[in-house]
Amino acid sequence: MASARRSLNVVGKPLPRVDAWGKATGRTRYADDLSLPRMLYGRLLLSTQPHALIKRIDVSRALELEGVVAVITGRDVPVRYGIMPVGQDETALAVDKVRYAGEPVAAVAALDEDTAEEALSLIEVEYEPLRPIMSIEEALRLPEPRIHDYVPAGNIHRLASLEFGDVAQGFAEADYVREDLFFFQGNTHLPMEQHSALAYWDPAEGKLTLWSSTQTPHYVQRALAKALELPENRVRVIATPVGGGFGGKSDPFHHEICAAKLSMLTGRPVKITLTREEVFYAHRGRHPELMWVRTGVKRDGRITAMEFQAFLDGGAYSSYGPATTYYAGTFQTITYRIPHYRFQAVRVFTNKPPCGPKRGHGTPQPRYALEVHLDKLAHDLGLDPVELRLRNLTGPNEVTVNWLHITSNGLRQCIERIVEASGWREKRGRLPYGRGIGFAVSAYMCGAGLPIYYNDMPHSEVQVKVDRSGNVTAYSMAIDIGQGSDTVIATVVAEVLGLYPEDIRLVTADTDLTPIDLGSYSSRVTMMVGNAAYEAAMKARQLIFRAAARELGVPVRRLEARDRTVFDRRDPSRALPFAEAARLAEARFGLISTIGSYRPPQRLGTYKGSGVGPSPAYSYSACAVEVQCDPETGEVKVEKVWLAHDIGRPINPILVEGQIEGSVYMALGEVLMEEQAFRKGQHRAPSMLDYKSPTIKEMPPVVSILVETDEPRGPFGAKEVGQGPLLCVIPAVANAVYDALGVRIDETPITPEKVLKALDEKAKGGPGRVGPERKPDFAFREPTRVERPPGWPHYRPHEEG
Amino acid sequence: MPKRLINLTVNGEAYEVAVEPWWSLLYTVREELGLTGSKEGCGTGDCGACSMLVDGRLVTSCIMLAVEADGCQVTTIEGLATDGNLHPVQQAFVEKGAVQCGYCIPGMVMAAYDLLRRNPNPTLEEVRLGLAGNLCRCTGYAKIYEAVLAAAERMRGD
Ligand code: FES
Ligand code: FES
Numbered sequence: 001m002a003s004a005r006r007s008l009n010v011v012g013k014p015l016p017r018v019d020a021w022g023k024a025t026g027r028t029r030y031a032d033d034l035s036l037p038r039m040l041y042g043r044l045l046l047s048t049q050p051h052a053l054i055k056r057i058d059v060s061r062a063l064e065l066e067g068v069v070a071v072i073t074g075r076d077v078p079v080r081y082g083i084m085p086v087g088q089d090e091t092a093l094a095v096d097k098v099r100y101a102g103e104p105v106a107a108v109a110a111l112d113e114d115t116a117e118e119a120l121s122l123i124e125v126e127y128e129p130l131r132p133i134m135s136i137e138e139a140l141r142l143p144e145p146r147i148h149d150y151v152p153a154g155n156i157h158r159l160a161s162l163e164f165g166d167v168a169q170g171f172a173e174a175d176y177v178r179e180d181l182f183f184f185q186g187n188t189h190l191p192m193e194q195h196s197a198l199a200y201w202d203p204a205e206g207k208l209t210l211w212s213s214t215q216t217p218h219y220v221q222r223a224l225a226k227a228l229e230l231p232e233n234r235v236r237v238i239a240t241p242v243g244g245g246f247g248g249k250s251d252p253f254h255h256e257i258c259a260a261k262l263s264m265l266t267g268r269p270v271k272i273t274l275t276r277e278e279v280f281y282a283h284r285g286r287h288p289e290l291m292w293v294r295t296g297v298k299r300d301g302r303i304t305a306m307e308f309q310a311f312l313d314g315g316a317y318s319s320y321g322p323a324t325t326y327y328a329g330t331f332q333t334i335t336y337r338i339p340h341y342r343f344q345a346v347r348v349f350t351n352k353p354p355c356g357p358k359r360g361h362g363t364p365q366p367r368y369a370l371e372v373h374l375d376k377l378a379h380d381l382g383l384d385p386v387e388l389r390l391r392n393l394t395g396p397n398e399v400t401v402n403w404l405h406i407t408s409n410g411l412r413q414c415i416e417r418i419v420e421a422s423g424w425r426e427k428r429g430r431l432p433y434g435r436g437i438g439f440a441v442s443a444y445m446c447g448a449g450l451p452i453y454y455n456d457m458p459h460s461e462v463q464v465k466v467d468r469s470g471n472v473t474a475y476s477m478a479i480d481i482g483q484g485s486d487t488v489i490a491t492v493v494a495e496v497l498g499l500y501p502e503d504i505r506l507v508t509a510d511t512d513l514t515p516i517d518l519g520s521y522s523s524r525v526t527m528m529v530g531n532a533a534y535e536a537a538m539k540a541r542q543l544i545f546r547a548a549a550r551e552l553g554v555p556v557r558r559l560e561a562r563d564r565t566v567f568d569r570r571d572p573s574r575a576l577p578f579a580e581a582a583r584l585a586e587a588r589f590g591l592i593s594t595i596g597s598y599r600p601p602q603r604l605g606t607y608k609g610s611g612v613g614p615s616p617a618y619s620y621s622a623c624a625v626e627v628q629c630d631p632e633t634g635e636v637k638v639e640k641v642w643l644a645h646d647i648g649r650p651i652n653p654i655l656v657e658g659q660i661e662g663s664v665y666m667a668l669g670e671v672l673m674e675e676q677a678f679r680k681g682q683h684r685a686p687s688m689l690d691y692k693s694p695t696i697k698e699m700p701p702v703v704s705i706l707v708e709t710d711e712p713r714g715p716f717g718a719k720e721v722g723q724g725p726l727l728c729v730i731p732a733v734a735n736a737v738y739d740a741l742g743v744r745i746d747e748t749p750i751t752p753e754k755v756l757k758a759l760d761e762k763a764k765g766g767p768g769r770v771g772p773e774r775k776p777d778f779a780f781r782e783p784t785r786v787e788r789p790p791g792w793p794h795y796r797p798h799e800e801g
Numbered sequence: 802m803p804k805r806l807i808n809l810t811v812n813g814e815a816y817e818v819a820v821e822p823w824w825s826l827l828y829t830v831r832e833e834l835g836l837t838g839s840k841e842g843c844g845t846g847d848c849g850a851c852s853m854l855v856d857g858r859l860v861t862s863c864i865m866l867a868v869e870a871d872g873c874q875v876t877t878i879e880g881l882a883t884d885g886n887l888h889p890v891q892q893a894f895v896e897k898g899a900v901q902c903g904y905c906i907p908g909m910v911m912a913a914y915d916l917l918r919r920n921p922n923p924t925l926e927e928v929r930l931g932l933a934g935n936l937c938r939c940t941g942y943a944k945i946y947e948a949v950l951a952a953a954e955r956m957r958g959d
Contacts, residue, residue: 020895023903024887024910026838026878033837114821192842192850192904192938243840243904244938276843482902482939654898658944662901665941688847688936696932696942 009562011495011716014654017487018501019241019480031196031213031240032273039198040069042259042272043116045106045123046281047098050134050351050681051145052127054096054105061122062108067115070265071123073106077261081223083216083251083356085453087318089148090354092227092257098127099147099316100351101682102281107258109270132351132681136290136311139348140776147316147349155349157314158325162609163342163783164333164401165792170305170340174296178380180373181292183747183772184365186313187674188285189358190693193243195282196273199259203267209236212256215245215481216519219452221511223252224260239509242481242520246666247357249481250521251284251319280686284356285676287324287347288313289365292775293373301381301388305340308332310366311776312347312355319356321347323448326612327362332370333400334443334618335411336392337793341401344780352678357521359666360723363444364730368671371440371731372746375738384428385439385735386419396709397796399789403605405797407617408709408719410646411441414622417705422624422642428739434629435639436740441622442727445615446711446720447524449600458597460528461515464493464536466544466592470579472497472504474536477517478529479509483722484655485525489533491651492715496537497544498561498578515595523720526651527616528598530715535596543592547585548576601713604797607786616713619724620646623664625732629740631759634752636737638668638700641729645704648711648719659721660704667729668700669693673749746771807871811836812880820867826860827851829867830877838878838907842936849935852908852915853877859915861934878907881914890914893952894945901939909935913949921957925950 022028059071074095082088094105106123110116130145133155143154151157171177197212208230214220217239225232242249255272262270274282290311296304310328314321329343360367378385394400396409418439419425427437451459463475474493480486486508490501507513517529541561549556552575554568561567567575576584585592603614623643629636641664650656673692677684685691710717730748738744743758747770754770762768789795804819811834818833825844830836830853839862842850846864853862854876881888887895890913900906909932916923916931923931928946937945 014898016895017898017900019903020898020900021887023900023906024891024894025882026836026907028903029837030840030904032841033831114823190938192840192848192902192936194841242902244902246938276845484901654944658898658901658940661941661943662939663941666938687845688843689845693936693938695934695936696929696946699942702941702943 009495009498010491010501011651012649012653015501015652017484017655018490019486028241030193030243031198031211034198034211035271036198036200036269039269039271040109040111040266041113041116042107042109042262042270043120044104044255044258044272044278045120046278047094047101047103047105049098049127049129050101050132051130052098053130054094054098054125055128056126057106058124059106062119065115065119065122067111068108068119069111070109070262071106071119072258072261077227077257079227079229081227081252082318083219083320083452084318084322086322089150089318092254092261100353102353104254107262109262109266134350134352134678134681136313136348137776139350140778147351156346157318157349158322158347159781160325160329160343160345160609161780161783162786164786165340165788167305167307167340167342171296174304175299176381177294177296178377179292179294180376181746181772181775182369182372184289184368185748186286186288186355186676187670188280188283188676189246189248190691191244191246191248194274194276194279195249195253195255196271197256197259198269198271199263200269201263201267207234207236208260209238210256210260211238211240213242213249214239215242215250215479215521217479217509217511218477218516218518220252220256224257227257228260236512239479242479245481245520246359247361247521248284250357250519253282276688277686280683281353283353283676284319286358287355287362287365289328290772291366291369293369295373295377297377297381301383301391303336303338303392306332306338307342308366310345312345313350314347315350315352315354317354319354323612324362326609328366330402330613331363331443332366333402334394334404334406335441337394338401342783344783346778351681360444360726361522364727367442367727368731368734368748371728372734375735386415386424389441390415398793399604399795399797401788401792402613403610403789404613405604407713408648408711409620410707410709411443411620411622413707414620414644414646415441417644417707418622418624418642421703421705424624434631434740436629436736436738437624437626438732438734438736438739439624440728440731440735442724443618443620444523444720444724444727446527446617446619447600447615448522449603449614450611451518458516458599460517460532460598462529462532462536462596463515464540464594466540466582468583468586470582472499473507474504474533475507475514476529476533477509477511477514478525479520481520483520483659484652485520485529487655488526488530488651492530492533493537496534496541498566499564523723526718526720527714530718532596532598534715536594539594540592543589544581544585547588548581551576551584607784617711617719619719619721621725621728623728623732625729625736627733627736627740629737629755631741634755636672636750636755638733640700642703643705643725644707645721645725646707646709646719647721648714649708649717650706651716651718653706656706656721657704660725661702663726664702664729665694665699667726671730671733671748671750675749743768744771805868807868809870809873809875811875812877822868824867825863826865826867826870827862830862836877836879840904840907842904849912850905850908852911852935854911854915859912878910881910888914889955890917890952893948893955897944897948897951899940899944899948905935905937909937909945913952917953917956921953923953
């Protein structure tokens with residue numbers, strides 16, 4: 001693919017983002033900044049009950065209020081939808097039953113916000129409470145009451161049970177076996193922008209337009225069409241610049257469908273913006289997860305077998321849960337060679353806001369468990385934790401035991417750079433009591449290899465149009481959620497055409513105007529949109545070069561484009577301004593409009609469940625964290641973080657660093673303070689004041705190290721950076737706390753109370769550990785046995801053409 | 802109850818606007834004046850996204866009533882760039898990569914602008930303190946404080 005063999009002009013340069021100017025001046029229009037003539041304001045009425053039958057809803061008083069234009073309830077929008085084909089279990093408003101406190105039960109549209117709000121207080125809902133199921137243990141133990149009846153049994157939503165190789169044999173070969181239990185608390189994205197959607201139904205055209213803060217306009221289009229019973233081509237979704245997503249705006253949401261329905265009923269535009277409290281209920285965040293891991297090793301630390309079990313608290317609906325269930329066990333193998341591996345997971349329903357994908361989608365929890373577990377194993381064996389990992393690393397160009405194809409792999413370099421930069425060897429175990437250093441590694445995919453719904457079409461398409469003014473426009477459904485996708489597209493196209501990113505006009509994220517991109521999730525955009533943009537731009541360049549070659553009287557292969565000029569490499573005085581070359585090309589070929597399409601390579605695995613995990617490439621990270629802990633207060637202060645990331649090659653190093661720093665920040669929030677926790681069925685902290693997240697004062701310095709491996713499948717060698725670097729930070733903090741104080745906090749967040757409790761226990765002669773004590777009593781079904789790739793780990797797949 | 806008429810001077814322009822007594826300054830500026838640069842991240846005074854200057858004082862405008870600002874000079878993010886030129890604080894945010902999703906940025910820029918007016922030569926600690934009321938979920942703050950320090954340097958003309 002497009003490897004960086006020649007010197008590059010804009011790729012890899014620390015240029016400002018193309019959207020920074022608008023964002024720094026307040027000019028960027030987010031969804032809630034939009035309004036239309038005669039627009040109505042919508043609000044949602046939320047359930048006060050975690051689990052209840054709806055006996056009666058009376059909206060008559062609300063309808064009588066002056067200024068109220070429409071009120072709808074579940075019966076008006078009864079069609080089920082959901083992000084995954086196997087999880088069509090949501091309705092825009094609850095029908096007959098509510099499944100979590102905060103679930104929308106009615107929606108109003110009024111002339112102004114004050115009236116809409118007042119109308120909510122006039123809607124009467126009579127509930128018949130059911131017993132709420134609020135934990136993994138309860139969900140496994142209590143088959144009744146059932147939260148959903150569409151699943152085969154009780155409150156079990158999804159199951160996975162796979163075995164690669166022969167785990168019994170692997171454990172028989174082990175010299176030492178260790179097992180551990182961990183709990184990862186749920187937490188939420190907390191994007192700064194509250195979700196917002198503006199819908200407009202045009203009766204003349206019979207067409208719905210929705211502007212929404214969404215990461216997945218294409219999937220929202222499909223869900224709207226389904227829920228509102230409209231043909232898909234009568235629904236246009238325009239994703240507005242997303243003011244923070246982190247996975248939290250990847251589902252179709254209640255307010256989007258309600259705004260649309262209210263607009264269809266009233267014939268007027270309707271906007272619904274969630275309040276901050278409502279954003280906590282919209283959620284789709286990190287699954288609380290209980291994990292058990294057991295590993296067998298040789299005396300020298302080489303892994304012989306591993307068993308991993310995960311119990312996921314899914315909240316009240318499916319969301320991305322079927323995928324999350326598999327992500328609990330899929331990526332352990334892309335960092336370490338595990339000769340025999342068994343993975344089992346169960347996702348349960350509980351009466352809480354639905355969990356879904358948050359940065360790292362289902363993989364931070366198992367990564368935390370795995371990396372702390374390996375740290376303990378290393379201590380048991382008297383090995384340096386870094387050394388233990390080095391003895392088990394995967395390499396480039398290999399296929400994992402669960403059939404994932406690793407292409408480039410810079411994990412070893414990441415580790416070496418971190419060990420050196422952080423002073424690991426001098427510091428580990430040698431810092432004064434209270435101070436400690438911890439280490440961990442991680443890996444992530446560069447885009448899910450399969451789409452959410454099965455189809456064999458491309459995942460990403462880009463159109464490039466060059467007009468006679470020399471203006472270049474790139475069309476793509478990708479949506480910039482802050483990760484910088486606009487800048488990536490502009491940079492790739494500019495590089496190919498010899499222009500600058502600011503020269504490229506972008507038309508993005510509009511299902512009517514732009515060709516497909518599946519969305520800003522699974523770290524797929526740089527890889528997939530980048531490749532499609534590269535292909536489209538190369539085709540445009542070819543036409544422009546052919547026209548320029550004729551004009552300049554030089555062969556096409558000698559031409560180069562740079563600094564807005566097309567020129568002869570051998571004699572640069574033979575040159576044309578880009579715009580002139582574009583005019584010649586249009587004169588000769590007609591409209592210069594070219595396309596690129598990207599489809600990920602075929603997956604290698606064919607077993608059930610093999611659809612989750614394959615990706616064109618994997619990014620790698622390693623990190624060290626130094627902490628200062630106060631044994632008196634239990635407070636953990638992170639002093640410094642070193643993070644090395646295998647980026648393949650950076651399209652823009654400032655953006656890459658920004659993603660690393662943001663990932664570190666988000667990880668520190670998760671490991672030290674953030675909790676989406678509940679009491680008596682209610683969210684404990686649905687406000688920014690009560691939901692603790694790190695401020696600028698808590699943020700330590702971060703040393704970012706970019707490792708370049710030139711990924712053969714990436715555009716200009718690039719891989720992802722938006723999610724991977726978050727994963728290793730969480731266990732590195734936990735391991736640092738152990739190095740500092742000799743206590744193990746096997747449960748996030750690591751709060752001062754837990755640290756004190758562990759210290760106290762240790763002082764009394766105990767092991768000094770806080771964490772889950774018991775694995776739930778749950779019988780997984782026998783695992784499906786999957787053959788390992790023949791000759792593993794030396795199996796080589798046939799390279800695709 | 803009839804609306805109340807108040808006078809606001811926003812970014813140098815005078816407005817007379819009828820407000821309900823419970824409307825916040827943020828709501829009024831966004832919805833009635835159409836200046837949507839200031840953002841609501843919480844509406845409860847906890848995130849700083851709505852920061853603006855009222856008579857030279859930095860406020861979280863979501864919890865200030867519009868009637869309290871009657872007769873005041875208000876500066877919002879839209880008032881910082883002059884004649885199409887970015888203010889040095891904005892310029893530094895753009896150049897240092899301090900902007901990601903951008904939603905916190907109007908508030909951040911206003912807080913930084915306010916800080917540098919009061920303290921043209923802040924230390925890193927002072928920058929952290931000055932921006933502690935502004936949450937950002939994207940950047941991890943590092944590039945934000947680098948930008949503020951760079952802007953300070955540029956504004957001092959060192
Ligand atoms: S919106 Fe005013 S402080 Fe958050
Ligand atoms: S840039 Fe997204 S919240 Fe700060």
